[in-house]
Structure formats: structure tokens, C-alpha cells
Amino acid sequence: LAGRSIAPSGEPTPKLSKYLAGCAAKLTGKCGAEIFLSFSGNNNNPSDSCCQKLVTTGIDCHNAFTEFLEAKEPQENPSKISLRSLDIWNHCVAVAAKP
Numbered sequence: 153l154a155g156r157s158i159a160p161s162g163e164p165t166p167k168l169s170k171y172l173a174g175c176a177a178k179l180t181g182k183c184g185a186e187i188f189l190s191f192s193g194n195n196n197n198p199s200d201s202c203c204q205k206l207v208t209t210g211i212d213c214h215n216a217f218t219e220f221l222e223a224k225e226p227q228e229n230p231s232k233i234s235l236r237s238l239d240i241w242n243h244c245v246a247v248a249a250k251p
Contacts, residue, residue, distance in 0.1 A: 175213035
């Protein structure tokens with residue numbers, strides 16, 4: 153997603169909300185929660201099965217999830233969230249590439 157899609161209120165714009173809903177529909181609730189928790193300070197990566205689902209959603213969905221999290225967690229350093237997002241994505245791509 154090019155640029156920010158977050159309204160000044162910190163809420164996703166309606167267009168982003170619809171896009172996020174489509175992305176989230178590709179994940180199970182369990183995997184969505186697992187991926188969300190992977191952003192916490194424990195540095196645990198999502199399970200292999202959830203990584204497969206994340207990669208299936210695509211990088212644009214992953215980036216939209218990251219933007220949403222940055223907007224919802226103002227106390228966190230956005231660069232920390234972005235770096236963790238990159239770590240999670242790279243880990244999951246490597247998992248998905250395994251035969």
C-alpha cells in the first residue's frame with residue numbers, strides 16, 4: 153500500500169478497513185491472533201501453518217496489517233513495529249518456501 157491509509161483519528165480509512173477485512177478473511181482467527189501476538193516483545197514467530205496463511209495473503213495485506221497495528225499501538229515505536237514486521241514476513245516466506 154502506497155502511503156498512509158490511516159485517518160487522523162488513528163482509525164483506518166473505510167477503504168483500508170474493507171481491504172483489511174478481505175485480508176483477514178484469508179486467515180483463521182487463531183492465526184490472526186498468533187500473528188498479532190508475534191509483534192509483541194517476546195519475538196516468537198507464528199507457527200508454520202500460520203506463516204503459510206500469512207504468505208498466501210500477500211505482502212500488501214501484511215503491510216496493511218502492520219500499518220493498522222502501528223496506528224493502534226501509539227505507545228510503541230513505529231520503527232520497532234516495522235522491523236518486527238519485516239522479521240515476521242521474512243521468517244514466514246522462508247517457512248513457505250520449504251518443500
